[in-house]
Amino acid sequence: MKFIRKVANSDILADIMEIPEELRGKKVEIIVLPYENMEDVDSKEQKRRLRGALSKYKNEKLIEKENEAWASAVMENYENS
Structure with a gap:
């Protein structure tokens, strides 16, 4: 990774x-690095479903019985109540 490093007076900034x-x-040290947006990297990982x-x-x-599962469970639990 290429970067720039320079020492200069902070007034120029x-x-x-x-x-x-x-x-x-x-005098301050100025370092210029390429920008790598970590949010973009995270969002790419999050896109996995x-x-x-x-x-x-x-x-x-069992998929065929899903629509009636709740009603059947209630009837089993409370049928004799």
Whole structure:
């Protein structure tokens, strides 16, 4: 990775960025690095989806019963109440 490193008076940066009071008028080291947006890297990783990740565990016979599962469970639990 290429970069630039320079020592200069902080006054030349005053128009570009806010310089803390204790650094004004002093020599500072300026390092310029290429910008790598870590948020972009994170968002690319987040774009991976979990959809279908558990498909190998599905049971076709139980999928047919899903629509009635809650009603059946309630009836089993409270039928004799």
